[in-house]
Amino acid sequence: MSGVDGMRRKTVLVTGSNRGFGRAIALRLARDGYDVVVHCRRDVARAEAVAEEARALGARALVEAADLEDPAAIDRLFDRVAAEYGRLDAFVANAAATAFLPTLAMKPHHIDRTFGLNVRGFVLSVQRAVALMPEEGGGRIVAISGYGSIRYLPGYAAMGAAKAALERWVSYLAVELAPRGIAVNGINPGCADTASAEVYFTRAGSEPQAEVARRTPMGRLTRAEDVAGVAAFLLSDDAAFICGQTIVVDGGLTLVVPPFADAGTLEDAAWGRRPRRAEAALASSEAP
Numbered sequence: 001m002s003g004v005d006g007m008r009r010k011t012v013l014v015t016g017s018n019r020g021f022g023r024a025i026a027l028r029l030a031r032d033g034y035d036v037v038v039h040c041r042r043d044v045a046r047a048e049a050v051a052e053e054a055r056a057l058g059a060r061a062l063v064e065a066a067d068l069e070d071p072a073a074i075d076r077l078f079d080r081v082a083a084e085y086g087r088l089d090a091f092v093a094n095a096a097a098t099a100f101l102p103t104l105a106m107k108p109h110h111i112d113r114t115f116g117l118n119v120r121g122f123v124l125s126v127q128r129a130v131a132l133m134p135e136e137g138g139g140r141i142v143a144i145s146g147y148g149s150i151r152y153l154p155g156y157a158a159m160g161a162a163k164a165a166l167e168r169w170v171s172y173l174a175v176e177l178a179p180r181g182i183a184v185n186g187i188n189p190g191c192a193d194t195a196s197a198e199v200y201f202t203r204a205g206s207e208p209q210a211e212v213a214r215r216t217p218m219g220r221l222t223r224a225e226d227v228a229g230v231a232a233f234l235l236s237d238d239a240a241f242i243c244g245q246t247i248v249v250d251g252g253l254t255l256v257v258p259p260f261a262d263a264g265t266l267e268d269a270a271w272g273r274r275p276r277r278a279e280a281a282l283a284s285s286e287a288p
């Protein structure tokens, strides 16, 4: 069947694509002409439903469950992809999980498991994915990071550190794989209303989604489609020369310092003038 480039359909594996961002990425790529591998850890029913949606868009869709903490399971996943598709044009590393704990409460296995899935699982998957990518070049790898890699989130220390490591490994891989014609990049999404953010939404304030939207310069939460659109771009020919970058897709959320975000334009304080409120306070304190 013809696809993305009007010739052979390309193939992509999106980890954690039974829901959330991964689902949106897999379906966007199916719509764009890719055959997809819908991956999950254990919720195969959801993965099958996504695969059905992809098939309805004209794609071939394979469902495979694999715990990416387990190197043997990663091998089985890629063995199946090799057997079914024979090659892989793109790999999107999206699956993630952690134990939400403050650092002082962490046991060694919390740290090992978080890095085992989010860093080692990524690297071992890339090793297998690259071996299936076209020798003539054009392969693509995209890793999904998160705003916790650059900003504090309660209980997120292990994951934030793992995501930061992921971003650095993206830049190293990008240089190592560039001579093979493979482009490696990352996406750092902002806060979205998917399952992995529930842990915060169920604990923070009365209307946490509205509060995040209010504090986001572009006025809303990140949508799965925002991330899927940038992933599709990074896999496209238009992005062929982008090498080792992690693109922030958060509507400006991580650009602002929260206490000052509501301070308005401060035009009255331009060029060293004191803000009027401060002038007034000073005048009253100086009054005899």
Ligand SMILES: NC(=O)c1ccc[n+]([C@@H]2O[C@H](COP(=O)([O-])OP(=O)(O)OC[C@H]3O[C@@H](n4cnc5c(N)ncnc54)[C@H](OP(=O)(O)O)[C@@H]3O)[C@@H](O)[C@H]2O)c1
Pocket: 015, 016, 017, 018, 019, 020, 021, 022, 039, 040, 041, 042, 043, 044, 066, 067, 068, 069, 094, 095, 096, 097, 117, 144, 145, 146, 147, 188, 189, 190, 191, 192, 193, 194, 195, 196, 197
């Ligand atoms: N949601 C946000 O606000 C946000 C913001 C920034 C970045 N992100 C990042 O975006 C990505 C997707 O987030 P999301 O909220 O869409 O995810 P999600 O809904 O929490 O889904 C997580 C996915 O990862 C899979 N998974 C979990 N543990 C796994 C393991 N050990 N082995 C293999 N697969 C495993 C799950 O499979 P099962 O369903 O089978 O368990 C599921 O498909 C993650 O990398 C996340 O860190 C999210």
